[in-house]
Amino acid sequence: MKAQESHSTLYQDIYNLVQQARVHVAQSANKTLTLLYWQIGSRINKELPKGARATYGKQIVSQLATQLQEQFGKRGFQERNIRRMMQFALLFPDSEIVSRAATQLSWSHFIELISVKDELQREFYVTLAINQHWGRDTLRNSIDSMLYERSLISGKPDKHIKKELAGMRAGETFSPDVIFKSPYFLDFTGLKGMYSEKSLEDSLLISLEQFIMELGIGFAFVERQKRMIIDGEDFYLDLLFYHRTLQRLIAIELKLGKFKAAYKGQMELYLRWLDKNEKQQGEETPLGLILCAEGGHEQIELLQLEQAGIKVAEYLTELPDKKILQQKLHNELALRKQMQQHENED
Template structure:
């Protein structure tokens, strides 16, 4: 009887998978426990500092603790990290929220979030990290790309963002949380004059980066999707599927400013997709028109939301922070004026 020198490949692969899964689970549990410990340390030191009568007392406490803890536990408990732990507990005061976040966020994620001054921005990035499972590198890219500011700009209100974050925490995903305006496509490397075909080709070439900018859940289906209606053929630039929304997403690329006629074109595509491509259990298709610019009043009057169409601008390079913030403030003021006008009309009626 011959001796077996090698285990069957399938069995070996399965056992390796079990070991790797167990190691990942142990690492995740250890990371969560350590991050929560950091929060508790920061909370406890914060309470002690608040109990002191002099400002210098807090600094002395941190320096003294760091000196002793470094001797016992190493550099991870030095003065700089202890101050981070204190700040961690200050900006994330709710232990329940911290516990929910540490299942997906590491201590390094939180370090990247601590410098953010706006509490809503911190909450936004933390929740998006949890939902979309961003790496630390991706988180930093999103912060540097001003994703929060662009999301607020597309919603015209921080209150809307706050409401949608609450919806996300309840485990629900809506189209309003998926789509943003503008989209930052600086990774495409486009400059000078380029055509819609150049833009489409660049997106396909940099599909991984494009999907990262769009957000998690998008899956590429097809380019130049042919749709035959009567004796004519129509071609949709890009077709995606969104797993969380459970619906097809039609994307049209426009180098020009948004035109009202674009709505009719997209409506045709969406109705065709609904009739010929939508399967049982899926939600109706939704459309995104990516254009060089768009007039907010035209988009508003066309009531595109009712037609399941979104319009967003794209930027091939990130503008200065001041420029984007100024645009954000203008959009919010415009939204407030519309709200006030609607309220005034309601009172007169």
């Protein structure tokens, strides 16, 4: 019996060694391939002046693709992929940054990142993809759904955003403004036209997995209609979550219509009760998220909700045409930037 147990332990130890080696080989191969593609793109870019890339460059790239495929096979050396390598080297000019990122991001990740033309937005997506261990599909969905424009941190000054992202990469900080966003896309609920807060809550819980995906990585559901007894009265919080990275409870209230100033007092009461009665040792102070069909930007600014640990965000149960949505998000971002500027002036 002991011999069998000993052999089983031996096998398991060797199995683990093989698996670890396979992972290491795969990571090493991925990094090598990604750096190769960067070097190819960089070399071609040096050869071709900017003005020549549209005409003469097209012929050169086509000829290179044919020659490389004849020598090394079609995989990876199609003309389209070589052009991606060139874009890759242009958008990520620092080989050291590419080398560090390539240990955790695959070439398929970088293909998605090439579509992001703004440098700060690319830095945002690279940082989150590494920090949150995103797969390619999650990264693509985040870019397609304009996560950066919706994230609350996008309304901060560029210098502040860079500092927060650097802190995340160093493992020092993780800003709640990276986690929270506005608007939240709740089209998976199927709700249209008129509906009640209860219908919205029920729909979110029926599609809890999708709701958590929209909230973002790190959210864990705790309870619905959290009961709080205060001065002999019953109060009920719509939804209670816990965020593992932030290490704090997240209280969520669902509201139909436009944000009202009275919502602040209600959420503050809930947060203080949670802080006193539910917060565990080692956890941070709970945060509140008020989801409204429409924000009230001036009221939100005057109420200074940030200081109270309260976030206000809009939600959409029906998504408009993509161009209309993009314009809405750009307008929202400009408004958040303006509000932030007013706060800094004060």
